[in-house]
């Protein structure tokens with residue numbers, strides 16, 4: 056499918072541009088070990104990614120049979136420990152998916168504006184983008200804690216359009232998770248679902264994005 060009249064492409068980060076699960080799993084397992092629990096297998100941790108750091112930690116504690124509610128005393132300690140470990144391992148094992156760098160450059164050179172809307176905490180985004188030489192590619196970058204709500208709420212996408220003076224019709228959301236597609240639909244925005252990321256072990260096609268792609272570089276055929 057070809058998108059007509061688009062001027063803005065909004066990208067998700069984890070599972071879309073960046074295979075960050077190995078470092079998220081590393082940091083979660085260091086946290087679990089610090090707290091006296093056994094490490095969890097990486098494929099299991101992968102299925103917990105998508106709703107930001109707090110939910111990731113909460114799911115890890117729940118997996119260990121610990122009170123995971125976000126007002127429990129364990130929770131805050133665990134979150135602080137996780138954030139410190141992840142800060143130290145933002146790009147230890149994480150890699151851009153195949154074709155991501157060149158495809159972003161080509162989309163930008165073709166005149167499209169690019170934006171990043173992730174549920175990852177804002178403090179991690181700049182160091183990660185810098186490490187992959189992507190810092191100057193995006194016109195705007197929003198983290199999961201930039202606004203009061205995060206994806207699947209439509210607000211981060213609407214806010215991005217507003218900030219860039221773009222209408223929702225001129226924008227498209229590209230992501231790997233149901234949170235990306237649900238946010239796009241709630242914002243009345245068209246969307247692309249990528250099949251290779253993290254979506255709670257569910258097929259992204261179940262969310263009926265406008266386009267489903269197996270490879271990031273196939274985006275070039277849509278614009």
Ligand SMILES: O=C(O)COP(=O)(O)O
Nearest residue numbers: 068069105106107173174
């Ligand atoms: O940090 C997460 O849980 C997911 O981040 P994402 O929105 O970039 O996929």
Ligand SMILES: [Mg+2]
Nearest residue numbers: 067069070232
């Ligand atoms: Mg994602």
